[in-house]
Ligand SMILES: Cc1cc2nc3c(=O)[nH]c(=O)nc-3n(C[C@H](O)[C@H](O)[C@H](O)COP(=O)(O)OP(=O)(O)OC[C@H]3O[C@@H](n4cnc5c(N)ncnc54)[C@H](O)[C@@H]3O)c2cc1C
């Protein structure tokens with residue numbers, strides 16, 4: 001490898017590559033490879049584990065609303081935990097505080113013009129902004145229509161009714177497309193329920209246990225031709241299993 | 249001002265599938281080669297080791313290994329009277345970025361086109377008369393024949409170690425293979441992958457109905473293999489994290505697993521990463537390329553002079569760089585004149601989903617390319633008289649994963665959330681299977697690529713504009729194929745079945761394939777092609793586009809990469825065996 005380039009840690013390196021778009025004063029200026037494959041210790045880039053702790057994006061009010069919503073989208077029942085206990089709100093919180101919430105890497109240059117649905121999302125606001133505005137508009141709507149209440153003060157039946165009207169777009173929220181907001185809530189909640197637990201949702205692999213997905217296992221050679229037999233091993237996460245980790 | 253670097257024999261733009269094959273062959277032939285790649289270096293140990301390669305959110309949803317639209321994107325519209333808007337988040341197709349290109353995260357489905365596909369217009373008019381083709385359909389014959397390309401298909405399959413079963417060895421039909429395929433000079437390098445229950449049930453049903461199912465050719469290796477470059481690959485573990493992912497097992501063919509370890513050992517090869525080629529430079533006559541200008545991540549510009557320029561930037565960016573560099577006449581759909589950007593085509597897919605309540609399918613035991621397929625309805629393998637369309641596709645059972653963020657079917661009519669959704673999701677996951685068709689996409693006068701008048705990339709260059717919609721011919725074809733597939737699905741005795749024929753308009757937000765084709769078409773006539781039969785520019789003789797799918801005159805009912813790889817070897821031979829002896833137009 002050419003020595004004119006300082007050897008950066010993988011993370012700095014990847015970040016600069018991704019940011020290529022926004023930074024101008026980057027230390028990396030292209031890399032040269034010659035006579036041999038590069039390899040450096042500690043260069044791998046595993047995902048960072050989401051830790052329990054304070055909300056990173058939501059205010060405590062927003063978080064309480066979100067926990068109520070995710071628990072209706074995926075209700076707890078005898079099939080297993082609901083969205084709240086599975087950590088879906090935590091998942092969304094951490095995602096919104098990260099690159100997804102900021103629309104990092106997306107094309108965000110103007111002009112913004114309305115188009116046909118086949119042309120995709122065409123608004124300047126990022127998911128973070130859409131949640132902030134959507135949750136506020138929703139809270140205002142509920143306060144006005146339900147004599148000053150908040151979403152979590154409604155009965156679960158009324159919460160479901162409200163979510164249905166969001167889903168079919170039959171309520172109008174201020175400055176926000178109710179239907180699109182609901183679609184984003186649902187998509188992110190289900191992603192949290194089924195993504196690797198390392199991201200804060202799918203706690204105890206609740207989503208994977210529900211359907212019977214073995215998770216991050218990587219070798220099924222002995223099982224391909226065992227037709228009609230249920231795969232016997234429980235799921236594992238990228239982090240392993242909670243029962244492997246010492247509780248001390 | 250760009251700083252000028254010492255001259256090289258060859259500059260390769262993009263280090264994906266075609267770039268790595270060309271780099272290897274030309275460097276081995278003794279030329280001084282530099283490959284310039286806009287994305288980062290990537291390798292298995294660092295970027296997708298089996299410790300965390302199996303992360304659906306990161307790789308399949310957040311698209312970790314793909315091109316970020318902020319770096320480069322396109323604008324899109326269905327029809328010329330609409331304003332094209334930028335694709336702000338890739339979804340409908342997913343271009344690669346970084347060393348390995350889309351070769352890192354492809355599925356591995358490794359198909360040859362049919363012999364008749366290579367003389368499509370002649371064949372169809374001979375068999376059915378010219379009236380069978382719609383007036384605005386601009387399909388044309390390839391300038392190479394299947395027979396000429398056969399040895400090169402064989403070379404790419406041997407490079408990859410492709411797993412499969414031949415159906416036609418030197419003209420002799422073989423049991424268990426594809427009876428419709430063109431002749432092969434040799435059996436596949438490795439035997440077929442094993443099949444799960446879904447594919448096995450499909451094959452039984454298809455056989456019952458008189459079809460000839462066979463295992464899908466897969467560059468996901470059924471056993472360990474050493475390729476002609478001396479690189480050893482491992483056995484596929486059916487991990488189910490394949491397409492959109494890098495393979496942590498060194499089992500999926502990619503530039504990483506098949507070329508780079510050997511290429512990086514060749515002393516006269518250099519890779520320059522995180523360096524984006526801005527344009528191809530021409531001399532004052534406009535008939536010779538002098539090299540390229542690229543920008544590194546600090547924004548510094550460099551000029552890399554070279555004797556030969558190879559455009560290996562993936563179909564879409566091959567076209568964009570030709571347009572930006574002003575090479576070849578841009579296509580004008582109104583007059584029908586011009587060639588660069590002409591005949592953009594795609595793929596027409598559809599599906600039939602089944603639920604088999606009493607079967608345990610373990611959908612997560614999967615690879616990007618296993619499965620059982622029939623080819624009875626591809627190309628002109630069936631009589632099109634009175635069908636009202638031309639073209640076709642393969643179909644079958646090749647579900648590639650059971651990753652639950654993106655793959656968790658529910659019965660028709662299930663609510664999208666709540667208790668009923670949860671229950672149905674839990675009950676269906678193990679028993680649902682998806683069958684699919686993979687159809688052709690012929691080219692039309694009003695489907696093309698040009699530069700957008702409004703939107704620019706981060707470097708101030710115009711984005712490329714895509715104008716594309718499905719035509720009646722393709723929608724009818726898809727309806728016909730989907731009906732045939734549904735007949736087989738029905739013979740599997742499903743508890744429930746839903747057919748999803750392709751419907752218009754084309755939607756850039758729904759993933760179908762990353763099989764974008766055309767725009768720098770190869771042909772025999774400079775009025776209707778950008779490149780001659782060797783992938784050499786008609787206008788600039790030291791510029792080649794070696795096999796990116798932009799050279800396809802239309803797209804056929806198969807995945808492109810075996811043809812892309814074969815053409816890469818074909819052009820590599822044309823350069824070393826012909827061009828170097830006498831640099832100039834080969835035709
Ligand atoms: C999810 C997915 C699944 C697929 N599955 C299949 C399959 O099963 N079967 C099949 O046949 N095909 C499949 N494909 C398609 C296959 O990946 C491509 O056909 C193949 O990789 C094309 O090779 P290429 O060399 O043309 O482009 P690539 O392999 O993409 O390489 C192009 C390289 O050029 C670089 N580049 C572009 N512009 C510039 C620039 N201006 N400067 C410097 N570098 C540049 C890119 O970053 C990239 O690394 C799939 C693709 C995707 C995305």
Ligand code: SF4
Nearest residue numbers: 468484485487490495
């Ligand atoms: S399915 Fe096979 S080839 Fe694909 S990533 Fe997994 S091990 Fe590799």
